[in-house]
Amino acid sequence: MIEVLESLVLSLADDELLIGHRHAEWIGLGPILEEDIAFASIAQDETGHAQAYYQLLTDIGLRTPDEYAFRREPSAFRSAHLVELPNFEYDYGLALMRHFLYDAAEQVRLEALRQSCYEPLAGLACRLLREEKYHWMHAQLWIKRLGCSTEEAHSRLQSALNQLLPYAWMLFEELPNEEEIVAAGWMPPSTELHRQWIARITPILEEAHLSLSPPRPDQLLPLQGARRGARSPYFEELYAEMTEVVASDPEAEW
Amino acid sequence: MYGNLTIRPEDIENWGKKVQEEDPEKLAQFEARIARGEKIEPHDWMPFEYRRQLIRLIEQHAHSEIIGALPEGTWITRAPNFRRKLALMAKVQDEVGHAQLLYSAAETLGKSREEMINDLLSGKSKYSNVFNYPAQTWADTAVIAWLVDAGAIINQTTNSKGSYGPYIRALERICWEESFHLKYGYDSVVYLATGTPRQRAMLQDALNRWWRPIMHFFGPPDTQSVHTEKLIKWKVKLATNDEMRQQFLDMYVPKIWELGLTIPDPYLRKNPETGRWEYSDPDWDEFWRVINGDGPCNKERLAVRRFAEEKGRWVREAIRLPSARYVTPLA
Numbered sequence: 001m002i003e004v005l006e007s008l009v010l011s012l013a014d015d016e017l018l019i020g021h022r023h024a025e026w027i028g029l030g031p032i033l034e035e036d037i038a039f040a041s042i043a044q045d046e047t048g049h050a051q052a053y054y055q056l057l058t059d060i061g062l063r064t065p066d067e068y069a070f071r072r073e074p075s076a077f078r079s080a081h082l083v084e085l086p087n088f089e090y091d092y093g094l095a096l097m098r099h100f101l102y103d104a105a106e107q108v109r110l111e112a113l114r115q116s117c118y119e120p121l122a123g124l125a126c127r128l129l130r131e132e133k134y135h136w137m138h139a140q141l142w143i144k145r146l147g148c149s150t151e152e153a154h155s156r157l158q159s160a161l162n163q164l165l166p167y168a169w170m171l172f173e174e175l176p177n178e179e180e181i182v183a184a185g186w187m188p189p190s191t192e193l194h195r196q197w198i199a200r201i202t203p204i205l206e207e208a209h210l211s212l213s214p215p216r217p218d219q220l221l222p223l224q225g226a227r228r229g230a231r232s233p234y235f236e237e238l239y240a241e242m243t244e245v246v247a248s249d250p251e252a253e254w
Numbered sequence: 255m256y257g258n259l260t261i262r263p264e265d266i267e268n269w270g271k272k273v274q275e276e277d278p279e280k281l282a283q284f285e286a287r288i289a290r291g292e293k294i295e296p297h298d299w300m301p302f303e304y305r306r307q308l309i310r311l312i313e314q315h316a317h318s319e320i321i322g323a324l325p326e327g328t329w330i331t332r333a334p335n336f337r338r339k340l341a342l343m344a345k346v347q348d349e350v351g352h353a354q355l356l357y358s359a360a361e362t363l364g365k366s367r368e369e370m371i372n373d374l375l376s377g378k379s380k381y382s383n384v385f386n387y388p389a390q391t392w393a394d395t396a397v398i399a400w401l402v403d404a405g406a407i408i409n410q411t412t413n414s415k416g417s418y419g420p421y422i423r424a425l426e427r428i429c430w431e432e433s434f435h436l437k438y439g440y441d442s443v444v445y446l447a448t449g450t451p452r453q454r455a456m457l458q459d460a461l462n463r464w465w466r467p468i469m470h471f472f473g474p475p476d477t478q479s480v481h482t483e484k485l486i487k488w489k490v491k492l493a494t495n496d497e498m499r500q501q502f503l504d505m506y507v508p509k510i511w512e513l514g515l516t517i518p519d520p521y522l523r524k525n526p527e528t529g530r531w532e533y534s535d536p537d538w539d540e541f542w543r544v545i546n547g548d549g550p551c552n553k554e555r556l557a558v559r560r561f562a563e564e565k566g567r568w569v570r571e572a573i574r575l576p577s578a579r580y581v582t583p584l585a
Contacts, residue, residue, distance in 0.1 A: 024330045027346050028323040029558070031566025032573075033354045036323075040347035044340055051336045066335045090565045149572035156568065245334040245392045252450045254334035254392070254442075 001184075004177040005118065006057055007078060008186060010068070011175060011227050012109070013053035014079035017069055019102055020047035021242060022087060023095075031092050038138055042099070045131045052128070056120050070246045074231065074239050081223050081232040082167035093156035094164065096146070100139040101161075101168035101201065107136050108196045109187075117185030140204045147208025158210050166215040170223045172197065276301045288489050293419040296362040307490050308418055309363045310379075316356035317374045317381035321555050323349045325389040326398060334392065341438045345399060348431045355427065359420040375560050383541060384467045386549030393446055393453070393460035399439025401464065404506055405471045407432045408498050417489035440509075447513040454514075461510070462518045469536035470544075472499040478538065503531040 023043035030036035054065035063072075082102060087095060110132055113125035146153040172194035175181060182189050198212075205212050224230065245254065280299050287294070294300055327346045333339035357367040373379035384402055389395055407429055414425035446457040473479065473495035485491040493501075507524075510517060521534040544552065 021331055024343055027330065027343070027350065028320065028327045029562040029565070031562075031569035033320070033350055033357070035566075035569075036350045037347055037354065040343055040350065044343045044347070047336070047340055047343065051340075070335060090562070092566060092569050146569070146572050149575050150568070152568050153572035241331050244332045248392075249450055249452045252453050254338055254445055254449075 001180070002060065002062075004180050004184075005060075005186070006062060007176055007227075008181055009053050009057055009121070010076075011078040011080075013050045013068065014077050015083050015102075015106075015171070016046045016053065017050035018079045018083040018238065019098075020044070020050060021238065022083065022085070023099070025087050026090075026095060029090055035092070039095070039099075042135050042138070045135065049128050049131075052124055056124065059120065070243055071250075074235065075229055077231065077235070077239075078227050078229070079231075079235075080167070080171045080173075080226050081234075082164065082171060084232040084234045084238060085164075085167065086234050086238075091156070091160070093146075093153070093160040096139070096142050097157060097160035097164050098168075099135070100143050100204075101164055102171070103132065103135045103139050104200045105168065105171045105193075105197050107132055108193050108200060112188050112193060112196075116187060121186065143204055143208050143210075147205075147210055154209065157208065161205070161210055161212065165212070166219040166223060169194075169215050169220060170226060173224065173227055175227050285487065288417045288487075292417075293422065294417050295419045303484070304488055304490065305363050307485060307488075308421065309360055309365050311490060312356055312360040312363070312421055313365070313370045313373070314380050314382070316353045316360060316370065317379060318385065319349045319353035319356060321374075321381045321385045321559065323353075324555055324558055325385060325387075325551075326395050329389060329392060329395045332392070338442065342395065342399075345435050345438060348435065352424075352428050352431070355424040356421075359418075359424045362420045371559075371563070375556065375563060377547065377556065380545065382471070383544045383549065384471050385555060386544050386551045387464070387467045388551050390463070391456050391460060393456040394464065396439055396442035396446055396457070397460045397464045399435050400443050401439070401468055401506060402471065403432050403435040403439055405468060405498075405502055407436060408502050408505075409472065412493045412498060415489070415492055443513065447515065458515055461515055465518050466536050466540070468502075469499070469533065470538075470541045472496075472502065474538055474541060500531055503533075507531070 020043045023039045023046065026039035027036055027043075030039060050069065051065045054063075054068040057068070058064050082098065085098070107129075110125045110129045114122055114129070116122040116125065143157065147157055148154075172190045174190050178190060181187055187193075202212060223232075226232070281301055284294075284299060284301065284304075294304075323346050326342065326349075330339065330342050330346060333342050357370060360370060361367060370379065374381065389398060410425050410429050410432065414422050414429060416422050416425075443457065446453045476494045476496045479495060482491050482494070503522075504524075507517065507522070519534050519536075521532060524531050543549070547553075
């Protein structure tokens with residue numbers, strides 16, 4: 001059962017770690033200083049959330065947060081492909097849309113986890129939601145603001161949504177051992193969270209005049225298996241960068 | 255993080271003329287206020303030259319903060335553990351926040367943030383030379399966070415005793431945050447200095463690379479600096495470059511030696527008779543070459559800023575659109 005818990009927590013933690021990594025890439029490159037600062041702040045929160053999730057595993061005798069994040073074999077990561085996607089050419093529309101889709105999912109997950117029968121997870125979810133609230137405010141404010149502004153901004157957001165939606169959809173891919181997770185009362189079924197997520201994003205996208213059309217099965221197929229260890233083509237480079245310093249002197253303390 | 259205001263000869267050319275054009279009575283009152291230690295606020299009368307030099311000073315400082323975010327920023331995604339990663343993110347975020355504060359302070363003098371950024375991108379307006387050098391390894395980020403931030407604190411603490419209200423209020427907050435950066439930098443340096451042979455070598459190499467830019471950080475020697483009496487009288491500039499450099503050496507050379515590191519200057523010593531540090535010429539020609547655009551990273555730094563400016567244009571246009579629907583903040 002401990003492996004089941006570990007795989008659940010890793011899927012939550014790895015998403016946070018890598019979205020934090022990607023958001024941090026915006027420091028110094030945002031469209032206005034205030035957005036550099038906002039993305040830096042959100043990146044710090046998400047990275048801190050990852051650390052707190054890994055710590056739940058440390059507390060039951062598994063590895064430390066630093067070992068999980070910086071010294072784990074790449075095949076043991078359980079992140080969704082959405083968070084592994086690079087910032088490509090620093091398209092703020094894509095970055096903002098990913099932030100919006102991801103933080104909506106995080107809200108839904110955390111709200112559900114507050115009721116988790118695994119008490120340490122429930123306690124942590126309550127704590128993280130306090131920070132998460134501000135990410136969500138930031139994301140929806142900007143989606144509405146840009147969606148209702150120029151034609152260019154609107155069309156950039158629409159194409160970002162079209163591009164990212166299949167990836168975001170797969171945040172809710174069924175987890176390995178999901179039956180056991182649900183039976184233990186640790187987390188509700190992924191399909192239920194997915195439904196809540198759609199309900200959360202739809203009204204805001206409507207206000208921003210953005211249209212959501214569910215991804216086709218052929219768009220989802222290549223993205224399957226992330227929670228079972230199938231990494232995206234972008235992961236290898238990200239991992240090499242994230243572990244570069246640690247790998248340069250594996251015996252060292254930093 | 256910021257070094258000292260560098261005054262170029264061409265900035266001084268029209269100096270006397272401008273001052274003579276000011277109303278002598280108002281000028282005398284203004285100077286008396288500064289002499290009494292009063293602060294000048296945005297709506298107060300001030301000489302043209304005071305305004306011009308302050309804009310230049312604060313603008314250079316603000317640019318230094320955003321450009322300064324770049325060399326360290328690239329190491330956030332490579333930081334070796336959670337503790338360092340979170341601290342470095344917070345530090346670099348602070349630097350961008352300082353730019354935001356400083357651009358606002360400069361705006362009170364009548365130049366918009368947009369104009370200032372345009373002048374940065376065109377090369378008209380300068381930023382601290384130290385950021386035209388690359389951060390090659392993790393140890394470089396530790397040396398920057400410790401010693402460059404230490405230099406910045408010396409400079410900024412000095413400037414915070416200046417005469418212009420909005421600038422000194424920004425500096426007080428900035429210095430408070432910088433003092434955490436210095437603690438973070440020193441802690442990172444100590445781990446490297448007491449770590450594995452590879453870590454120690456990495457640290458020594460980084461210090462060797464950064465020593466000269468750090469010596470340059472406070473600006474050219476007083477003998478080479480153009481005349482700054484007026485700026486000192488108006489409390490725009492509060493200490494000479496050499497005074498600040500001496501203060502830095504006094505505070506940090508012993509700490510560097512204490513960690514078993516060597517400083518790449520065989521002539522560096524404190525003269526027991528004068529009580530002043532002596533050092534070899536840190537190649538002031540290089541300093542002027544870098545300030546005039548020919549440093550190792552000048553082109554890259556500005557290219558990154560231009561790239562960000564270009565990429566973000568559509569966002570700025572969208573939020574400026576007068577017909578854009580106002581979205582009520584949720585907080």
